Every structure is written in C-alpha cells, then in structure tokens.
Amino acid sequence: MDEKNMYVKCEEARIPEYCMPVCPLSTKISDYLAGKNIRLYTHQAKAFDLVSRGKNVIITTPTASGKTLAYSLPVMEKLMQIPNATALFIYPTKALTRDQLIFFTEIDSALHARTKPAIYDGDTQQELRPKIRANSRIILTNMYELHQILAWRAKWGDFWANLSVIVIDEAHRYRGVFGSNTALLLRRLRRVCNFYDAEPQFILSSATLGDAGSFAETLTGMPSVEISNDGSPRAKRTFRIYAPENKSSISAAAELVRSQINAGMQTLCFTRSRNAAEITAIRCREEKTLGKIASYRGGYRPGERKEIESALKTGNMAGVFSTNALEVGIDVGGLDSVVISGFPGSMISVLQQAGRAGRNGRDAVITFVAGQNPIDQFYARNPEAFFNAPREQAILGTENPYILSSHLLCAAAELPYKPERDRKYFGDIATEIISDLKNKHLVASTSKGFVYCGVENPTQTTPFFGINGKTWSVIFGRTTLETMDESQAYLEAYPGAIIFHQGERYRVEKTDPEHNIIRVVKSSDTYQTRPISTTEITINSREKTTRHNNLLVNYGEVTVSSQILGYSVIEYDQIIAANELTLPPREFTTKACWIIFDEECGIAPEKLPGSLHGAEHVLISAMPHYVLCDRSDIGGVSTPYHCDTVSPTIFIYDGVAGGIGLAEKAVELFPEIVCFAREIVSGCTCENGCPSCIHSPKCGNNNQPLDKLGTLTLLSYLERESGKPLSINNSDVNS
Ligand SMILES: [Zn+2]
Numbered sequence: 001m002d003e004k005n006m007y008v009k010c011e012e013a014r015i016p017e018y019c020m021p022v023c024p025l026s027t028k029i030s031d032y033l034a035g036k037n038i039r040l041y042t043h044q045a046k047a048f049d050l051v052s053r054g055k056n057v058i059i060t061t062p063t064a065s066g067k068t069l070a071y072s073l074p075v076m077e078k079l080m081q082i083p084n085a086t087a088l089f090i091y092p093t094k095a096l097t098r099d100q101l102i103f104f105t106e107i108d109s110a111l112h113a114r115t116k117p118a119i120y121d122g123d124t125q126q127e128l129r130p131k132i133r134a135n136s137r138i139i140l141t142n143m144y145e146l147h148q149i150l151a152w153r154a155k156w157g158d159f160w161a162n163l164s165v166i167v168i169d170e171a172h173r174y175r176g177v178f179g180s181n182t183a184l185l186l187r188r189l190r191r192v193c194n195f196y197d198a199e200p201q202f203i204l205s206s207a208t209l210g211d212a213g214s215f216a217e218t219l220t221g222m223p224s225v226e227i228s229n230d231g232s233p234r235a236k237r238t239f240r241i242y243a244p245e246n247k248s249s250i251s252a253a254a255e256l257v258r259s260q261i262n263a264g265m266q267t268l269c270f271t272r273s274r275n276a277a278e279i280t281a282i283r284c285r286e287e288k289t290l291g292k293i294a295s296y297r298g299g300y301r302p303g304e305r306k307e308i309e310s311a312l313k314t315g316n317m318a319g320v321f322s323t324n325a326l327e328v329g330i331d332v333g334g335l336d337s338v339v340i341s342g343f344p345g346s347m348i349s350v351l352q353q354a355g356r357a358g359r360n361g362r363d364a365v366i367t368f369v370a371g372q373n374p375i376d377q378f379y380a381r382n383p384e385a386f387f388n389a390p391r392e393q394a395i396l397g398t399e400n401p402y403i404l405s406s407h408l409l410c411a412a413a414e415l416p417y418k419p420e421r422d423r424k425y426f427g428d429i430a431t432e433i434i435s436d437l438k439n440k441h442l443v444a445s446t447s448k449g450f451v452y453c454g455v456e457n458p459t460q461t462t463p464f465f466g467i468n469g470k471t472w473s474v475i476f477g478r479t480t481l482e483t484m485d486e487s488q489a490y491l492e493a494y495p496g497a498i499i500f501h502q503g504e505r506y507r508v509e510k511t512d513p514e515h516n517i518i519r520v521v522k523s524s525d526t527y528q529t530r531p532i533s534t535t536e537i538t539i540n541s542r543e544k545t546t547r548h549n550n551l552l553v554n555y556g557e558v559t560v561s562s563q564i565l566g567y568s569v570i571e572y573d574q575i576i577a578a579n580e581l582t583l584p585p586r587e588f589t590t591k592a593c594w595i596i597f598d599e600e601c602g603i604a605p606e607k608l609p610g611s612l613h614g615a616e617h618v619l620i621s622a623m624p625h626y627v628l629c630d631r632s633d634i635g636g637v638s639t640p641y642h643c644d645t646v647s648p649t650i651f652i653y654d655g656v657a658g659g660i661g662l663a664e665k666a667v668e669l670f671p672e673i674v675c676f677a678r679e680i681v682s683g684c685t686c687e688n689g690c691p692s693c694i695h696s697p698k699c700g701n702n703n704q705p706l707d708k709l710g711t712l713t714l715l716s717y718l719e720r721e722s723g724k725p726l727s728i729n730n731s732d733v734n735s
C-alpha cells in the first residue's frame with residue numbers, strides 16, 4: 001500500500017466514567033449489577049434517572065457503549081414495580097430481535113421479574129400467539145409486525161392498556177420514507193394506547209445525529225431529551241484515510257483486505273453498493289490461501305446470512321465484504337479491522353461501520369479507502385474535515401399526503417377517526433384527507449366518527465417499504481435469488497441488465513410486471529450495464545420562495561417523468577456498446593426546490609447547458625453532507641430553458657412520490673450546500689471535470705454535456721449571491 005497517500009490519525013484509548021443514578025435502584029437491580037460486576041457508566045445512570053422521572057429519551061452514544069443496558073434497566077425496574085405493566089421493544093431486523101431475546105431472557109430470570117420476554121413477529125407460530133399476548137410483559141417485534149397487529153386492537157387490549165414503555169432500537173434507521181411511515185405508525189399506536197388511557201414513554205437508541213432531540217420528537221410525536229455524553233471506555237483506534245493512485249478504489253480495497261488477512265487480521269470491508277460487495281469478494285477470492293471469504297448484503301436469504309454472521313463471530317470467516325447491511329444490529333463479535341471502501345453516504349454510517357472493529361478492548365484499525373467521487377475525494381484532500389464533519393440531520397416528514405392517507409385508512413379501521421380528537425396525532429392536513437377518503441367511499445361517517453368501509457384489509461394495501469410497496473423477486477430457474485423494491489427493479493433489472501449475486505453474474509432475460517418477477521440466466525460475460533434515461537419535470541405549484549441574501553430558492557410540487565431509453569455496456573470502465581430499450585415511463589408527483597438563473601450569472605449561452613448540468617450534479621453530491629439521505633433519494637434536472645420558468649433552471653427533487661422533506665430541508669440549508677459544492681469543484685485538480693468533482697455515476701445522460709469552469713463560475717455566483725455562511729473546515733492539509 002502506498003504510504004504517501006495515507007493520512008493516519010490515532011485516537012487514544014479512553015477510560016470509563018462511572019456514576020450512580022440519583023433515583024434509587026431496587027435491591028434486585030443493585031444485586032444483579034453487583035453479581036455481574038457491572039458499574040454503570042454516566043450515560044447509563046442518566047438514562048435510568050430520566051426514564052424513572054417519566055421523560056422520553058433518545059440515547060445517541062456510540063456502538064458498543066452499553067446502550068442495551070442503558071435502556072433495559074429502567075424498563076425492568078418499571079415492570080417490577082408495576083405488576084401488570086408491559087413493554088414493547090422494536091428492532092429493525094429479525095436477526096437483531098433474536099439476538100436481544102437472549103439478553104432479556106437472561107436478565108428476566110436473574111431478576112425474577114416475571115416478564116416472560118417473547119418475540120412476536122412474522123415468524124411466530126400461530127398457536128403460540130394467544131399465549132404470548134396473554135402472558136408476556138416484554139414483547140420484542142419490528143415495525144412491520146406492529147403495523148399488522150394494531151389491526152387486532154381488541155385481542156391486544158390488555159397489552160396496550162398496560163403499555164408503559166416503547167423502546168425503539170437503532171432509531172436513526174427510521175428516516176426517509178421508512179421513517180415517515182414509522183412516525184405515522186407510532187402515532188397510530190399512541191392513539192390506540194391513549195384510547196385505553198395508557199400514555200407509554202418512549203426510549204430511543206440511535207447513532208449520533210445532528211439535532212437528535214427534534215428527530216425523536218418528529219418520529220414519536222413526543223418531546224424527548226437527548227443523552228449523548230458517552231461514559232464507556234474505548235480501545236485505541238487507528239483511523240487511516242487512503243487515496244489510492246492509479247487504481248480503482250475497489251481494487252485497492254480488495255488488495256488491502258488481502259494483505260490484512262495475510263497478516264492475521266479478521267477484516268470486514270464495507271462497500272458502497274451491492275455490486276461492489278460482490279466484485280471485491282471475487283477479487284479477494286482469487287488468492288486461494290486466504291481462507292473463507294464471503295459477500296453479504298440485504299436481499300440474501302435469511303439462512304445464508306445467518307451462516308455468514310456466525311462464521312464471522314466464531315472466527316471461521318477470514319473476511320467479509322458487505323453493504324451497510326452489516327453496519328448495525330446483529331452481534332458478529334469484535335473484528336480486528338474494518339475497511340470502508342467508499343464513503344457510505346453519511347458520517348453516521350462511517351461511525352457505525354468503524355464501531356465494528358476493536359471491541360473487547362482490542363486495538364482497532366479502520367481504513368477509509370476514497371473512491372473516485374466528489375465527497376470521497378474531498379475527504380482525501382481534507383482529511384481533517386473527515387473527522388470534523390457536521391453530524392447529519394435525519395429527515396422524515398409526517399405530512400406526505402400519500403403516506404398519510406394510507407395510515408389514516410388503517411387508523412380508521414383500528415378505531416373510529418374523530419377529527420377534533422385525532423388531529424393532535426396526524427395534524428390539520430389529516431382532516432382534509434379524511435374528507436377526501438370519504439368522497440372515495442373508503443371511510444364512512446358514523447356517530448362514533450369516521451370508520452373504514454373499504455373492501456380490502458387496509459394494512460395489506462398500505463405500503464411500508466416505499467410509496468409503491470411492491471416487492472420484485474429475482475428468479476433463477478426455480479430459486480429466488482433475492483428481492484428488490486420497485487424503483488430498484490426499474491433502474492437495475494431491465495431486460496439485458498447484469499445483476500450480481502454471491503460472486504455470480506446473471507443477465508435479466510425478461511421481467512413480468514404482472515407478478516413482479518425478474519427472470520435471470522447465468523452469464524459468463526465480463527461486462528456491466530448502466531441505464532440511459534431521460535427525465536422531465538413540470539412545476540405543478542410553487543408553495544414558497546425563500547430568500548438567502550440576493551438568492552431566491554423556490555419550493556413546491558412538481559411532476560417528474562423518467563424513462564429508460566436503453567443501457568450502456570461497460571467493460572473495464574469503458575463504454576463499449578449502447579443498446580436501446582422500449583420501456584414505459586415512470587411518473588410521479590413530488591416536492592422540489594429550484595433556482596432560476598438570468599444573464600447575471602456570467603455564463604455564455606453556449607456554456608450554459610454544461611455549467612448547469614455540472615452544478616446540478618455537485619449540488620446533489622453535496623446534499624448528503626448535511627441531510628441524511630442517499631444521493632439516490634434525491635434527483636436533479638437542469639436545463640438552459642424550462643417552459644414553466646422560461647429561464648435556465650436547476651431542480652433538485654425528492655426521489656419519492658409526495659416528497660419526504662429533503663428538498664424542503666435543502667431550501668433552508670442552501671447557502672451551506674452551495675459553499676460545500678463550490679469547494680468540491682475548486683479543490684479538484686482535474687482539468688475538464690472528472691468523477692471526483694462534476695461527474696455523476698447516476699447520470700442518465702452519460703455525463704454529457706459538462707463544463708467544469710462554467711460549473712465553478714455558476715457555483716461561485718450562487719455562493720456570492722446567497723451570502724457566504726460559516727465555512728466548513730477546509731484546512732487543505734495535503735496541498
Ligand atoms: Zn475533477
């Protein structure tokens with residue numbers, strides 16, 4: 001490895017800070033802690049006190065800081081004091097739920113708390129269900145299941161009436177569309193509990209977030225206190241930033257993992273995409289003597305994943321290449337080293353991924369391998385900025401009319417909907433939507449309120465995975481290889497597309513939209529494919545215009561229509577062919593912000609298309625730095641003439657029908673985003689634009705036209721007009 005392109009920062013080990021809660025611990029709990037030789041860290045004691053005093057809290061200390069104990073102790077204390085009290089623990093994955101049940105079974109029997117902890121999810125056998133509902137005071141589940149069981153209000157009446165605490169683990173995962181759905185689901189849950197005169201407290205456990213308190217408040221609808229001061233000890237960590245020269249980040253990461261495994265270090269390598277996880281694993285397996293190497297990602301069958309997880313834990317697996325699927329959750333033990341191949345989209349993810357290394361007090365080595373894209377290269381040039389990056393804000397919206405209307409249908413099926421009582425859960429916009437649903441004959445007005453009167457079970461028709469919640473199956477012969485959501489299927493599984501699975505290449509033969517099936521065959525070709533698409537946007541209404549100094553940023557509703565025209569065939573990063581396809585367009589209504597330009601922006605007309613296009617790409621690259629989203633959650637369109645604005649215009653829109661607040665947040669943070677975007681372009685040493693600055697891997701037009709100088713002029717103009725905000729750390733360490 002090239003040491004000259006390596007930036008190294010060591011974080012010294014840290015000693016623990018202990019503290020006793022102010023609120024008294026029961027003898028049982030004190031004895032339990034003493035018996036296990038546990039002293040509480042400061043954040044655990046604080047959680048105990050705040051929960052005991054009835055506060056809703058969000059705990060944001062790092063991975064492996066003892067968060068489970070922090071939220072379980074006060075809950076166990078409550079359940080021992082109040083004999084009928086119940087608690088609901090919600091985890092993002094079934095695997096994590098299984099893991100946590102072991103903990104609760106153990107602590108319950110040690111405390112003789114008689115809580116009978118049990119899992120209640122899609123895998124729970126029918127004959128066990130009534131018993132669990134009747135006897136278990138601690139139920140572990142997930143959001144999907146909660147969505148289902150709320151419909152059975154009467155069966156669960158006793159549990160809801162006694163529900164005293166709701167614990168949500170890995171709460172930062174509930175953002176974007178999933179977060180918006182979750183927020184409304186939790187409002188439905190609160191409404192049902194309130195009906196039984198219960199007012200459960202919320203305890204959230206989360207990765208470090210910007211403004212975690214207000215995130216918790218949006219998610220749960222209740223004011224929450226943040227606990228962020230970590231009292232746990234930490235092993236020494238060596239953090240390296242590596243910018244490979246003359247080779248791709250994928251080859252560099254594979255090489256690095258190989259050399260670390262050869263040095264006896266069990267290594268987990270996180271990759272940006274599913275394809276990258278597969279390809280790096282293939283490269284690594286070329287060296288036969290390394291021992292077991294696997295790739296891991298969502299979409300794999302549960303048995304397949306479980307096997308990899310336990311092999312990692314027992315040390316039988318030398319290295320694993322994973323998407324962010326292994327970032328959190330299931331315990332795979334402490335690893336010697338973590339390689340982060342490509343910036344995972346947020347600092348939160350970086351910290352979570354890094355947290356996989358060096359548990360149990362062992363020293364940890366974490367290496368970030370910068371890829372050829374704007375954010376990665378920015379960090380490679382400004383490594384200090386990597387360590388001082390702002391904590392992103394997790395965004396979710398509770399007013400998306402599409403999401404809200406399906407949850408209101410569920411709510412009306414669970415309990416008659418009374419506008420005057422229920423607007424405190426769903427907002428004023430709900431009243432409007434309910435009357436719309438009445439006109440569609442989906443709810444009926446009765447003396448008790450609005451009740452659901454549709455034919456189908458509303459929980460079945462409420463999509464929880466996205467607005468259009470259809471899941472597609474990728475089928476090879478008779479085997480289901482994996483599943484995809486609708487937009488992923490549209491973008492990645494068109495006829496002719498190459499899909500990777502466990503190191504094997506498959507080519508899409510045909511798609512069956514009626515049954516949501518993608519049929520694939522094995523492929524021995526060595527190329528990859530990338531869609532060519534076109535996107536058009538129309539403004540439906542302008543809702544507001546925000547002024548930042550001299551710059552006006554518009555915000556409103558738009559309709560986005562995109563169509564895949566064909567795909568490029570790529571071999572060794574070169575486009576070798578382009579094939580046409582005839583596919584129907586995909587159209588959706590969403591929220592967008594847009595900037596309108598005039599002559600004063602200083603760009604000659606012939607340079608305008610390339611400059612606007614470049615600026616659009618970089619603004620989208622810069623967004624995830626401030627707003628917790630993937631760059632695929634947002635889209636952009638730029639044009640030198642737009643028929644609605646009659647001017648050159650750049651649009652940035654939420655990639656989800658109805659919008660979830662991303663473009664809206666961008667309006668607010670626009671000066672910061674522009675400033676960061678300008679720094680990305682001005683800091684890049686290339687001449688005419690490159691993947692590290694203005695190119696976009698997702699560009700539907702094969703990155704044409706692009707004009708780097710024009711982009712820089714345009715962004716500097718925007719920065720000047722919007723008034724320079726406090727600059728982010730730009731210490732130019734390498735220059
Ligand atoms: Zn460049």
Ligand SMILES: [Zn+2]
Binds near residue numbers: 696698699703704
């Ligand atoms: Zn583009």
